[in-house]
Amino acid sequence: MALEVFLFRSLFRNLRTEMNKGRVTYGSDMVLWLAGLVFHISFFIVLIRHLRFFLEPVPAMINMIDALDGFVQVGVPHLLLTGVLLVAAGGFLFYRRINNSQVRHISLPADYFPLLLIIGIALSGIIMRYFVKVDIVSVKALTLGLVSLSPRVPAGIGVIFYIHLFLISTLLVYFPFSKLMHMGGVFLSPTRNLANNNREVRHVNPWNYDVKVHTYAAYEDEFREKMKEAGIPVEKE
Numbered sequence: 001m002a003l004e005v006f007l008f009r010s011l012f013r014n015l016r017t018e019m020n021k022g023r024v025t026y027g028s029d030m031v032l033w034l035a036g037l038v039f040h041i042s043f044f045i046v047l048i049r050h051l052r053f054f055l056e057p058v059p060a061m062i063n064m065i066d067a068l069d070g071f072v073q074v075g076v077p078h079l080l081l082t083g084v085l086l087v088a089a090g091g092f093l094f095y096r097r098i099n100n101s102q103v104r105h106i107s108l109p110a111d112y113f114p115l116l117l118i119i120g121i122a123l124s125g126i127i128m129r130y131f132v133k134v135d136i137v138s139v140k141a142l143t144l145g146l147v148s149l150s151p152r153v154p155a156g157i158g159v160i161f162y163i164h165l166f167l168i169s170t171l172l173v174y175f176p177f178s179k180l181m182h183m184g185g186v187f188l189s190p191t192r193n194l195a196n197n198n199r200e201v202r203h204v205n206p207w208n209y210d211v212k213v214h215t216y217a218a219y220e221d222e223f224r225e226k227m228k229e230a231g232i233p234v235e236k237e
Protein backbone atom coordinates (compact mmCIF):
# COMPACT_ATOMS: atom_id res chain seq x y z
CA MET A 1 0.00 0.00 0.00
CA ALA A 2 2.83 2.40 0.85
CA LEU A 3 4.45 1.84 -2.55
CA GLU A 4 1.08 2.35 -4.24
CA VAL A 5 0.24 5.53 -2.30
CA PHE A 6 3.68 7.17 -2.40
CA LEU A 7 5.13 5.89 -5.69
CA PHE A 8 2.05 4.85 -7.75
CA ARG A 9 3.34 1.27 -8.13
CA SER A 10 0.43 0.07 -10.32
CA LEU A 11 0.81 3.03 -12.69
CA PHE A 12 4.54 2.26 -12.89
CA ARG A 13 3.70 -1.27 -14.06
CA ASN A 14 0.98 -0.08 -16.45
CA LEU A 15 1.59 -0.86 -20.13
CA ARG A 16 0.69 1.22 -23.18
CA THR A 17 -1.13 -0.71 -25.91
CA GLU A 18 -0.52 0.37 -29.49
CA MET A 19 -1.10 -0.86 -33.04
CA ASN A 20 2.22 -1.12 -34.87
CA LYS A 21 2.13 -2.18 -38.53
CA GLY A 22 -1.15 -4.04 -37.94
CA ARG A 23 0.07 -5.79 -34.77
CA VAL A 24 -0.79 -5.05 -31.15
CA THR A 25 2.32 -4.12 -29.17
CA TYR A 26 2.83 -3.27 -25.52
CA GLY A 27 5.33 -0.79 -24.12
CA SER A 28 6.00 0.92 -20.83
CA ASP A 29 4.53 4.38 -20.17
CA MET A 30 7.00 6.04 -17.83
CA VAL A 31 6.01 9.56 -18.91
CA LEU A 32 2.45 9.08 -17.65
CA TRP A 33 3.76 7.66 -14.37
CA LEU A 34 6.20 10.53 -13.89
CA ALA A 35 3.65 13.24 -14.81
CA GLY A 36 1.06 11.66 -12.48
CA LEU A 37 3.56 11.49 -9.64
CA VAL A 38 4.80 15.07 -10.13
CA PHE A 39 1.20 16.33 -10.31
CA HIS A 40 0.17 14.70 -7.01
CA ILE A 41 3.34 15.41 -5.05
CA SER A 42 3.39 19.07 -6.17
CA PHE A 43 -0.27 19.45 -5.22
CA PHE A 44 0.46 18.00 -1.78
CA ILE A 45 3.47 20.24 -1.14
CA VAL A 46 1.57 23.37 -2.33
CA LEU A 47 -1.21 22.49 0.14
CA ILE A 48 1.24 21.99 3.02
CA ARG A 49 2.95 25.29 2.18
CA HIS A 50 -0.43 27.06 2.22
CA LEU A 51 -0.76 26.26 5.92
CA ARG A 52 1.27 29.43 6.46
CA PHE A 53 -1.91 31.36 5.65
CA PHE A 54 -3.90 29.50 8.31
CA LEU A 55 -1.48 29.16 11.22
CA GLU A 56 -0.08 31.84 13.49
CA PRO A 57 2.79 31.56 14.33
CA VAL A 58 3.87 29.71 11.17
CA PRO A 59 5.51 26.38 12.20
CA ALA A 60 9.25 26.16 11.43
CA MET A 61 8.57 23.03 9.33
CA ILE A 62 6.41 25.02 6.88
CA ASN A 63 9.08 27.71 6.54
CA MET A 64 11.63 24.99 5.86
CA ILE A 65 9.51 23.40 3.11
CA ASP A 66 9.03 26.88 1.64
CA ALA A 67 12.77 27.51 1.62
CA LEU A 68 13.52 24.11 0.04
CA ASP A 69 10.82 24.63 -2.61
CA GLY A 70 12.32 28.05 -3.43
CA PHE A 71 15.96 26.89 -3.47
CA VAL A 72 16.49 28.15 -7.05
CA GLN A 73 16.26 31.68 -5.61
CA VAL A 74 14.91 33.21 -8.81
CA GLY A 75 12.96 36.49 -8.75
CA VAL A 76 11.15 38.46 -6.07
CA PRO A 77 9.14 36.92 -4.52
CA HIS A 78 11.29 33.82 -5.10
CA LEU A 79 10.00 31.17 -7.47
CA LEU A 80 8.34 28.20 -5.77
CA LEU A 81 9.00 25.16 -7.94
CA THR A 82 6.04 22.97 -6.98
CA GLY A 83 3.49 25.60 -8.06
CA VAL A 84 5.01 25.68 -11.55
CA LEU A 85 5.42 21.89 -11.67
CA LEU A 86 1.73 21.50 -10.75
CA VAL A 87 0.68 23.54 -13.80
CA ALA A 88 3.21 21.83 -16.07
CA ALA A 89 2.23 18.27 -15.04
CA GLY A 90 -1.49 19.16 -15.10
CA GLY A 91 -1.04 20.68 -18.57
CA PHE A 92 0.65 17.50 -19.79
CA LEU A 93 -2.12 15.28 -18.38
CA PHE A 94 -4.72 17.46 -20.13
CA TYR A 95 -2.77 17.44 -23.41
CA ARG A 96 -2.51 13.64 -23.23
CA ARG A 97 -6.27 13.35 -22.77
CA ILE A 98 -7.03 15.31 -25.94
CA ASN A 99 -4.04 14.20 -28.00
CA ASN A 100 -4.18 10.41 -27.50
CA SER A 101 -7.21 9.11 -29.42
CA GLN A 102 -7.69 6.08 -27.13
CA VAL A 103 -7.71 8.23 -24.00
CA ARG A 104 -9.89 10.88 -25.66
CA HIS A 105 -12.43 8.16 -26.55
CA ILE A 106 -12.91 7.13 -22.91
CA SER A 107 -12.74 10.68 -21.45
CA LEU A 108 -15.83 12.28 -19.97
CA PRO A 109 -16.58 15.83 -18.77
CA ALA A 110 -15.89 14.46 -15.26
CA ASP A 111 -12.31 13.80 -16.40
CA TYR A 112 -11.67 17.21 -17.96
CA PHE A 113 -13.41 19.31 -15.32
CA PRO A 114 -11.32 18.54 -12.20
CA LEU A 115 -8.10 18.74 -14.23
CA LEU A 116 -8.98 22.17 -15.63
CA LEU A 117 -10.19 23.31 -12.21
CA ILE A 118 -6.91 22.38 -10.51
CA ILE A 119 -4.89 23.99 -13.33
CA GLY A 120 -7.09 27.11 -12.92
CA ILE A 121 -6.46 27.20 -9.15
CA ALA A 122 -2.71 26.90 -9.61
CA LEU A 123 -2.63 29.47 -12.43
CA SER A 124 -4.63 32.04 -10.44
CA GLY A 125 -2.26 31.43 -7.49
CA ILE A 126 0.78 31.97 -9.71
CA ILE A 127 -0.71 35.15 -11.20
CA MET A 128 -1.39 36.38 -7.67
CA ARG A 129 2.10 35.62 -6.37
CA TYR A 130 4.21 36.88 -9.26
CA PHE A 131 2.14 39.29 -11.35
CA VAL A 132 -0.97 40.90 -9.80
CA LYS A 133 0.17 41.07 -6.17
CA VAL A 134 -2.32 41.09 -3.31
CA ASP A 135 -1.92 42.20 0.29
CA ILE A 136 -0.87 38.98 2.05
CA VAL A 137 -1.39 40.51 5.52
CA SER A 138 -5.07 41.12 4.71
CA VAL A 139 -5.37 37.62 3.19
CA LYS A 140 -4.00 36.16 6.40
CA ALA A 141 -6.44 38.24 8.48
CA LEU A 142 -9.27 36.79 6.34
CA THR A 143 -8.10 33.16 6.64
CA LEU A 144 -7.43 33.43 10.40
CA GLY A 145 -10.92 34.91 10.75
CA LEU A 146 -12.32 31.85 8.94
CA VAL A 147 -10.45 29.24 11.00
CA SER A 148 -11.26 30.99 14.30
CA LEU A 149 -14.96 31.13 13.30
CA SER A 150 -15.03 34.93 13.43
CA PRO A 151 -14.98 35.71 9.71
CA ARG A 152 -14.12 39.17 8.47
CA VAL A 153 -13.34 40.52 5.01
CA PRO A 154 -10.54 43.11 5.10
CA ALA A 155 -10.86 45.79 2.42
CA GLY A 156 -8.44 45.98 -0.44
CA ILE A 157 -7.59 42.34 -1.23
CA GLY A 158 -7.36 42.15 -5.04
CA VAL A 159 -10.04 40.39 -7.10
CA ILE A 160 -7.57 37.69 -8.22
CA PHE A 161 -7.59 36.34 -4.65
CA TYR A 162 -11.37 35.91 -4.78
CA ILE A 163 -11.07 34.13 -8.13
CA HIS A 164 -8.52 31.75 -6.52
CA LEU A 165 -10.83 31.25 -3.51
CA PHE A 166 -13.93 30.71 -5.68
CA LEU A 167 -12.18 27.99 -7.74
CA ILE A 168 -10.94 26.29 -4.53
CA SER A 169 -14.44 26.40 -3.00
CA THR A 170 -15.81 24.84 -6.21
CA LEU A 171 -13.21 22.07 -5.92
CA LEU A 172 -14.12 21.39 -2.28
CA VAL A 173 -17.85 21.19 -3.08
CA TYR A 174 -17.24 18.99 -6.12
CA PHE A 175 -14.69 16.69 -4.45
CA PRO A 176 -16.98 14.24 -2.56
CA PHE A 177 -19.12 13.57 -5.65
CA SER A 178 -16.31 13.06 -8.09
CA LYS A 179 -13.55 10.71 -9.16
CA LEU A 180 -11.28 12.70 -6.85
CA MET A 181 -12.54 10.37 -4.12
CA HIS A 182 -9.87 7.96 -5.37
CA MET A 183 -7.88 9.74 -2.65
CA GLY A 184 -9.77 7.67 -0.07
CA GLY A 185 -10.76 4.84 -2.40
CA VAL A 186 -7.18 3.66 -2.89
CA PHE A 187 -7.28 2.47 0.74
CA LEU A 188 -10.29 0.30 -0.10
CA SER A 189 -8.82 -1.66 -3.01
CA PRO A 190 -10.37 -5.13 -3.43
CA THR A 191 -7.15 -6.55 -4.83
CA ARG A 192 -4.95 -5.06 -2.09
CA ASN A 193 -6.58 -4.89 1.30
CA LEU A 194 -10.21 -6.04 1.00
CA ALA A 195 -11.52 -9.60 0.84
CA ASN A 196 -11.75 -9.57 -2.99
CA ASN A 197 -14.56 -12.14 -2.89
CA ASN A 198 -17.10 -10.27 -4.98
CA ARG A 199 -17.78 -13.30 -7.17
CA GLU A 200 -18.85 -15.33 -4.12
CA VAL A 201 -20.54 -12.58 -2.11
CA ARG A 202 -22.56 -9.69 -3.48
CA HIS A 203 -21.61 -6.56 -1.52
CA VAL A 204 -24.48 -4.10 -1.68
CA ASN A 205 -24.01 -0.46 -0.80
CA PRO A 206 -26.58 0.01 2.00
CA TRP A 207 -27.62 3.47 0.79
CA ASN A 208 -28.03 2.49 -2.88
CA TYR A 209 -31.43 3.27 -4.36
CA ASP A 210 -33.24 0.25 -5.76
CA VAL A 211 -31.52 -0.70 -9.01
CA LYS A 212 -32.17 -3.70 -11.21
CA VAL A 213 -28.87 -5.58 -11.42
CA HIS A 214 -27.54 -8.67 -13.13
CA THR A 215 -25.56 -10.32 -10.34
CA TYR A 216 -22.47 -12.40 -10.98
CA ALA A 217 -24.29 -15.46 -9.59
CA ALA A 218 -27.14 -15.00 -12.09
CA TYR A 219 -24.63 -14.40 -14.88
CA GLU A 220 -22.80 -17.61 -14.02
CA ASP A 221 -26.07 -19.59 -13.85
CA GLU A 222 -26.83 -18.32 -17.33
CA PHE A 223 -23.44 -19.02 -18.89
CA ARG A 224 -21.97 -21.83 -16.69
CA GLU A 225 -21.88 -24.49 -19.41
CA LYS A 226 -20.43 -22.12 -21.99
CA MET A 227 -17.81 -20.91 -19.47
CA LYS A 228 -16.79 -24.48 -18.68
CA GLU A 229 -16.50 -25.27 -22.39
CA ALA A 230 -14.23 -22.27 -22.83
CA GLY A 231 -12.12 -23.28 -19.80
CA ILE A 232 -13.15 -20.27 -17.69
CA PRO A 233 -13.19 -21.08 -13.93
CA VAL A 234 -16.65 -21.07 -12.32
CA GLU A 235 -17.73 -20.62 -8.69
CA LYS A 236 -20.37 -23.40 -8.66
CA GLU A 237 -19.82 -26.68 -10.51
Ligand code: HEM
Residues within 6 Å of the ligand: 043, 046, 047, 049, 050, 053, 077, 080, 082, 083, 084, 086, 121, 122, 123, 124, 125, 126, 128, 129, 130, 136, 139, 143, 161, 164, 165, 168, 171
Ligand atom coordinates in the same frame (compact mmCIF):
# COMPACT_ATOMS: atom_id res chain seq x y z
C1 HEM B 1 -6.71 23.38 -3.65
C2 HEM B 1 -6.05 24.23 -2.89
C3 HEM B 1 -5.05 25.24 -3.41
C4 HEM B 1 -4.13 25.13 -4.42
C5 HEM B 1 -3.86 23.93 -5.33
C6 HEM B 1 -3.43 26.40 -4.50
C7 HEM B 1 -2.42 26.70 -5.40
C8 HEM B 1 -1.66 27.85 -5.37
C9 HEM B 1 -0.46 28.07 -6.14
C10 HEM B 1 0.14 27.07 -7.13
C11 HEM B 1 0.01 29.30 -5.84
C12 HEM B 1 1.26 29.96 -6.44
C13 HEM B 1 2.38 30.07 -5.43
C14 HEM B 1 2.76 28.75 -4.84
O1 HEM B 1 3.33 27.89 -5.53
O2 HEM B 1 2.44 28.59 -3.63
C15 HEM B 1 -0.88 29.88 -4.85
C16 HEM B 1 -0.74 31.11 -4.27
C17 HEM B 1 -1.59 31.64 -3.33
N1 HEM B 1 -2.68 31.02 -2.75
FE1 HEM B 1 -3.34 29.19 -3.17
N2 HEM B 1 -3.96 27.25 -3.55
C18 HEM B 1 -4.94 26.57 -2.84
C19 HEM B 1 -5.67 27.04 -1.77
C20 HEM B 1 -5.59 28.32 -1.26
C21 HEM B 1 -6.38 28.83 -0.15
C22 HEM B 1 -7.45 28.00 0.61
C23 HEM B 1 -6.00 30.11 0.06
C24 HEM B 1 -6.48 31.08 1.09
C25 HEM B 1 -7.71 31.19 1.44
C26 HEM B 1 -4.97 30.43 -0.91
C27 HEM B 1 -4.30 31.64 -1.00
C28 HEM B 1 -3.23 31.89 -1.82
C29 HEM B 1 -2.47 33.13 -1.82
C30 HEM B 1 -2.75 34.33 -0.94
C31 HEM B 1 -1.44 32.97 -2.76
C32 HEM B 1 -0.34 34.01 -3.10
C33 HEM B 1 0.88 33.60 -2.30
C34 HEM B 1 2.01 34.58 -2.26
O3 HEM B 1 1.87 35.70 -2.75
O4 HEM B 1 3.04 34.16 -1.71
N3 HEM B 1 -4.75 29.33 -1.70
N4 HEM B 1 -1.91 28.97 -4.59
